[in-house]
Structure formats: C-alpha cells, structure tokens
Amino acid sequence: MSDFDSNPFADPDLNNPFKDPSVTQVTRNVPPGLDEYNPFSDSRTEHALAQAELLKRQEELERKAAELDRREREMQNLSQHGRKNNWPPLPGNFPVGPCFYQDFSVDIPVEFQKTVKIMYYLWMFHAVTLFLNIFGCLAWFCVDPTRGVDFGLSILWFLLFTPCSFVCWYRPLYGAFRSDSSFRFFVFFFVYICQFAVHVLQAAGFHNWGNCGWISSLTGLNKSIPVGIMMIIIAALFTASAVISLVMFKKVHGLYRTTGASFEKAQQEFATGVMSNKTVQTAAANAASSAATSAAQNAFKGNQM
Structure with missing residues (x-):
C-alpha cells in the first residue's frame, strides 16, 4: 500500500517539462548567438534611425522655410525703400556712386x-x-x-x-x-x-x-x-x-x-x-507711321494721275 500511497507528482524532475530528455537535447544544441537574440532590439533601432532621419528632414525644411521667409522680408523691404546700388562699395563722398546692386542672399x-x-x-x-x-x-x-x-x-x-x-x-x-x-x-x-x-x-x-x-x-x-x-x-x-x-x-x-x-x-x-524695349517700340512706331504716310501719299498721287 505504501507504493500506492506515494505521490507520483512529488518528484520535481518528473513534474518539470524542461527536464524532458528531448527538450534538454534541443536546448543544448542552440546555435551560437541565438540565446542573445532579441527580436525587439532591431525594430527599436530602426525606429530610432527613422525618427532621427525625420528630425533631420524637419530641421532642413525649417531652415529652408526660415531662409525663404527672410528673403521675402528683404524683398518687401527693398520694394518699399527701393533697391539702391551697392557695388562697387565706394565711400559716400566719392564723386561716382555704385553702378550695380549685388546681394547673394537676396537675389540668388x-x-x-x-x-x-x-x-x-x-x-x-x-x-x-x-x-x-x-x-x-x-x-x-x-x-x-x-x-x-x-x-x-x-x-x-x-x-x-x-x-x-x-x-x-x-x-x-x-x-x-x-x-x-x-x-x-x-x-x-x-x-x-x-x-x-x-x-x-x-x-x-x-x-x-x-x-x-x-x-x-x-x-x-x-x-x-x-x-x-x-x-x-x-x-x-x-x-x-x-x-x-x-x-x-x-x-x-x-x-x-x-x-x-x-x-x-x-x-x-x-x-x-x-x-518690350521702349527704344525698339518707338522705332517700330516711327517706321510704321512713315510707311503709312508714304503709302497714303502714293495712293493720293495715283488718284490724281
């Protein structure tokens, strides 16, 4: 009766599924490095890289937007006060003033x-x-x-x-x-x-x-x-x-x-x-007027004959 009174599940090795010989054989043959593999580490790294790339693009877009805003303000300022020639940079008391306007940040x-x-x-x-x-x-x-x-x-x-x-x-x-x-x-x-x-x-x-x-x-x-x-x-x-x-x-x-x-x-x-050149327009108008006058004179002479 003592054999029947004993608890078969009391044996810890028998009650532990990881002590099974088939399981222990597989765990012994784990490829190197697989036990350190974390499937979530790569996704986190990719997410961090993608976030850094987005931040970089956002900073670049903000920089370009700030540059465009600055150029727009400068252009408005120039339209209000006029574009004064600034090249060559000559002193104010010089008898000849600058001949050109040059500002790379505004024009280019x-x-x-x-x-x-x-x-x-x-x-x-x-x-x-x-x-x-x-x-x-x-x-x-x-x-x-x-x-x-x-x-x-x-x-x-x-x-x-x-x-x-x-x-x-x-x-x-x-x-x-x-x-x-x-x-x-x-x-x-x-x-x-x-x-x-x-x-x-x-x-x-x-x-x-x-x-x-x-x-x-x-x-x-x-x-x-x-x-x-x-x-x-x-x-x-x-x-x-x-x-x-x-x-x-x-x-x-x-x-x-x-x-x-x-x-x-x-x-x-x-x-x-x-x-669109005014000189060309004036010359063309004068030429057309002269041609019309000449044609009218020739027609008038022809009628008299």
Whole structure:
C-alpha cells in the first residue's frame, strides 16, 4: 500500500517539462548567438534611425522655410525703400556712386549661392593677377628696355579686361541664376569661352603681348633671376585662372542643365525683351507711321494721275 500511497507528482524532475530528455537535447544544441537574440532590439533601432532621419528632414525644411521667409522680408523691404546700388562699395563722398546692386542672399537661390560666389572670387582673382602683371612687365622693362610695349599693354589689359569681364560674363551669370534666364546663360557661355581663351593666351605669355606668361618668364629669367622668378609667379597665377575657369565652366553648365533652360527659351526671352524695349517700340512706331504716310501719299498721287 505504501507504493500506492506515494505521490507520483512529488518528484520535481518528473513534474518539470524542461527536464524532458528531448527538450534538454534541443536546448543544448542552440546555435551560437541565438540565446542573445532579441527580436525587439532591431525594430527599436530602426525606429530610432527613422525618427532621427525625420528630425533631420524637419530641421532642413525649417531652415529652408526660415531662409525663404527672410528673403521675402528683404524683398518687401527693398520694394518699399527701393533697391539702391551697392557695388562697387565706394565711400559716400566719392564723386561716382555704385553702378550695380549685388546681394547673394537676396537675389540668388540658396543652392546656387556658392557657385556664384566662387565665380565672383574668380573674377577678383583675375583682376588681381592683371594688376600684378603690370608690376611684372615693369620689372621686365627695367632690365630690358626693349619691353616697353609689354609694359604699356599690361596697363591696357588691366583697364580693359577688369570692367569688361565683370559686365560681360559675371553680371550675365548673376542675372541668369537670379531670374532663371536662358538668354543670359547663353550670353555667359559665349563670353566665358572667349574669356577662357584669353586666360590661355595670358598664361602662354607671347612676346609683345603684355603678359608675364611662361614664354616671357623664361626670357626674363635670362636677363635677371629675381625678375624671372617674379614673372614665373605671375605666369602660375594666369595658369591657375585658366584651370579654375575650365572647372567652373563645367560646373555652371551642369547647373544650367538642371534649371530647365534651353535655346528655345532663350529665343523667346530675346524676342520678348526686344519687343518690350521702349527704344525698339518707338522705332517700330516711327517706321510704321512713315510707311503709312508714304503709302497714303502714293495712293493720293495715283488718284490724281
């Protein structure tokens, strides 16, 4: 009777399902790392990354919204008080005032401001190089009296290329990005190709061309080593201008392709601009009036005959 009175469930091993041999065999063969696997850890990590990405996008949108709001306020302020020319920055008592208005943060979209600023600095770099070229040609003229033509032309190139390059290719580029003008983009590309050719010729430095390029520098080095070194430095600056100009030409052309500009739009803008010009309208009106008067006179003469 004692066997029947004993409790079969009192044995802890028998009452524990995890002590079953089949279960213990499986748990012994658990793949490495599986016991540390947490199915909720990956989802939490992804959720954190997604939340961080959303916060980043939200900050970027808020920054752009603040930039647009600031530009809108500045444009309203300018419309109320007028856009006063601020370039070149001249003192108030100077007899000649600024000729252009320039403000990258107001006129140029945010994504193009860096490119336009680099082109502005490139224009300044070339202007400084032309100014140093005058002193290089002067030093060359001091050691070689036959180089008076180069010294005179160096002054002419500085006085000619500095304002012309600003007006002929930099301002069209500034206006093209400001108003998304296809016509101004084409003006810039045409003039800038010519500007690049000028950079190459200046870097070459042919004799009697007024440039301290590589050919002139090597010639000046035979006359005087200090003068030759000075001319070599200027030749390197001309070369840097040519290289940077080529790189920026490709950069601007790539941005131009993303703006949706085209040759057809340039033609339309040119035709619209010509027809809206007051001088052209006056000339067309005068021509039409003259043609009508001439036709009326011819008709009157024909009736008399």
